[in-house]
Amino acid sequence: MNRILKMAMKDLKLLLRDKMGAFFIIGFPILMGLFFGLIMGNMGSTGGGGSQMRICIVDQDNSSLSQKFIESFQQNESVELKEMADLETARESVRKGQRVAMLVLTEGFGETAGVFWGEAPTIQIGADPSRAAESAMLQGFVMEAIGSLAGSRFQDQDLMNDFLEKSRQDLEDNESISVANRLLMKTFLGSVEGMVESIDALQTESDESSAAPGGEEGFQFANIEAIDVTRTIDPKSQRGQVMKMKSRWDVSFPQAMMWGVLACCAGFAISIAQERTQGTLTRLQVAPVSKFEIIGGKALACFISVIAVIALMTVLGIQLGMRPKNFPLLILAAVCVSFCFVGIMMVMSVLGKTEQSVNGAGWAINMVMAMLGGCMIPVMFMPQFMQSLSVVSPIRWAILSIEGAIWRDFSFTEMLLPCGILLAIGASGVAVGVQVLKRTT
């Protein structure tokens, strides 16, 4: 065992000193993980900034109410709002696809916003015609923000008093209104004034009594609560699977791990051919070292490096937002994946006698396994026939086992199938590889 360990350590040292090899094992998978993660956009329930609707707003009114409207909009987590100085800049950003839509608060917006009578405030919306669904959603958000302005108006006594005074003046000036109606409206305005004063008094009391629950909530027309009416989704369906993800990195990092694993696999397969061509295998063979120990050293080095790649990618994924659900199962998956690819490495190493032939054959096999197994396009996004075909690729089972621990929420029993297949492939590979290596050395 000591000699196996010494040989494994030597191989790991050589691996780390080969800058290009180290890049393909560590650097390239990170790039792939980031690349696929970024192109997957807002997949997952915590997709981050990618899920926000990007809109812009032009405030031509510049009143306190228009500013309150903008503040209200900025608090909406579904929207990323950018204030723009002029109409043309805003229009251009929508034309160029930088923003989904533009809002314009025209002059006079603040005079009538949040009032239930009289003329409604004007808000102009210019939306990208290709984003109709988001445009409709935006109109909803606008109505919500306008609603919140009504609350603001009632909470701000000075603002309301100014508005009531202007309304009384308009009432006096308008001769077309009948005496009875004028009296009725004056009475209504008096009631509103009284109500505003009451609210102000209540708020003062509330401010003095900090213990009052919900004291900072202020006036609301209604407390809106969302009710989950999502239809039942088959957890095995594509949508069902996507819904389980916490972030885009949940998918891209298992893929990235596999690129690193494949690079390890190819690297160690080549190193066996390299030992042969550079003559060091001769020295190993004439030393008091058994063939089992020579092969065992390579296998152990490959196993350790695959585990290290998975661990490193897990740490990086966590930094970016990947949240593994079950670490013990992730360790189980990592061990099974490592064993499987040690076996594949053994088979690859006997595919040729020179480094070039092993390298060529190894990467050809790797690319086929990667394409079929979901290293490039996740299996769940593949057409049905490709999904069926992917069962022949060890990569599919490797990704499934890792995803099972990261976001698929597999139980131990559910892990048995992918892990069992990986172990079987690994055992077969080791058996074939060892037999051929024994014969050829």
Place this chain on the structure above:
Amino acid sequence: MIKAQDLRKNYGENVAVDGLSFQIAAGETFGLLGPNGAGKTTTISMLVGLLAPDSGTVEVGDASPGESDPTHPKVRTLIGIAPQSLSLYEDLTAKENLRFFGQLYGLSGGHLNERVTWALEFAELNDRKNDRVKTYSGGMKRRLNIAVALIHEPRILLLDEPTVGVDPQSRNHIFESIHRLQKQGMTILYTTHYMEEAQRLCDRVAIVDQGKLLALDSVSGLIANHGGTSVVKAELMGSADPQLVESLHGGSLEGSTVRFESDRPLEQVAELTSKGMQFSTLNIAQPDLESVFLALTGRSLRDG
């Protein structure tokens, strides 16, 4: 120390080794001399157990026949091999290569450190011990290749063409190193296609060609038995008696140049001088292993 008996090895239709038999005594430096493709490397591979002979036996060491098989772990510790191809990890340093191979032979701790230090001094690589092997010259790599073979203090050293691609300075260093090992009593098997090296280093030489043993003896014995006579060429000062020249073995006179063959050239030149012949230049070509190979095969060693 090494006994090869009727070794045969074929690669398909090609006969690489054809009934080779020899014995190497402890402390002896034994040369396998032959052109490229003569079967020297195949023979070494069978001696260290890398290749199984198709027929014949190999015994290494002093143990009983059952424990003298070259694949036996105990026998392997007796042998150090410097293969013809540089068998080193180019991305490791000299020190790391020596430590790694030392560990494979079970060396550890202080003893391993001592042996690594010794081997670095032996290869004169102390000042470059922490540099990666890929930065070394061909000669430095060859020296390290031999030092790695010696890291575990073997009793038998197999050197397979150790001076191929080596500059004259490193070649001399290798020769000096081998002389030191000879003085320490090491048994050495040296394969080469340079007859000068075999002549300079080996106690006995086996001449092989196309897998067959052509002759086996000491260098002087081989020359005496197969090398023929010395050839003397001389430029005359004045005239010579043609009858005297013709009486010499293989004698001829062309202008002022006399040519003849002799087993004792210097004595014969002295006799001719006493008979009145005077020479302005004298060239005596003594037979060597090249002559032996030519005599045995009808080809020059360098033709191979």
